[in-house]
Amino acid sequence: QQQVKQSPQSLIVQKGGISIINCAYENTAFDYFPWYQQFPGKGPALLIAIRPDVSEKKEGRFTISFNKSAKQFSLHIMDSQPGDSATYFCAARTQGGADGLTFGKGTHLIIQP
Amino acid sequence: SAVISQKPSRDICQRGTSLTIQCQVDSQVTMMFWYRQQPGQSLTLIATANQGSEATYESGFVIDKFPISRPNLTFSTLTVSNMSPEDSSIYLCSAETTTVEAFFGPGTRLTVL
DSSP states (O other): OOSEEEEOSEEEEETTSOEEEEEEEOOTTEEEEEEEEEOTTSOOEEEEEEOTTOSEEEETTEEEEEETTTTEEEEEESSOOGGGOEEEEEEEEETTOTTOOEEOOOEEEEEEO | OOOEEEEOSEEEEOTTOOEEEEEEESSOOSEEEEEEEOTTSOEEEEEEEOTTSOOEEOTTOOTTTSOEEEEETTEEEEEEOSOOGGGOEEEEEEEEOTTSOEEEOOOEEEEEO
16 A cells, blocks of 8 residues: 555656645654655655644745645745756655655656756 | 765676675664665665664565664664565665654665576
């Protein structure tokens, strides 16, 4: 059973546009929701993370929106740049973190110049 | 943050042999994990590496196949035993800091012939 569903699988956005990636979760015990960016041949890099006590978190061009009642969260990349082209993974973790992260299937993002 | 290094970065191995992957973190961390990532796919948690005690394995992963050690707070090893071509994958070490953020190493790309 996939506990974190991510969409879309792939996304093409024009330079300067807004990239939006969505995730939905099932386990209400999840209390930490990070996003990772991964370039080919590299390990995932932590981009931004949120906890369910806030509805939005912004860091530079990256914003997480969180809807606890709908059990959904999304990543918005403003003013998307070709250098943002990568695979993005949402993830979730239960309180305590002893059981690691559960990842979505990933979104392959291409920013066209 | 934590900087994680892994050795080897890649290897090509023969069926039936074993490979040990080393993971070193540059600072003390609370938790260490091992993940597997098939090329182009998402990450799957193999196990939590517990300091001084047996690792905690996820469903589908067993100690005889993937023995793990964590002798101190900053170092862990994962062994892939009696390898078959199905074990060809990227193996990633992850460490979680006291601020709950999880960081990843660059990965070990394993090919089994």
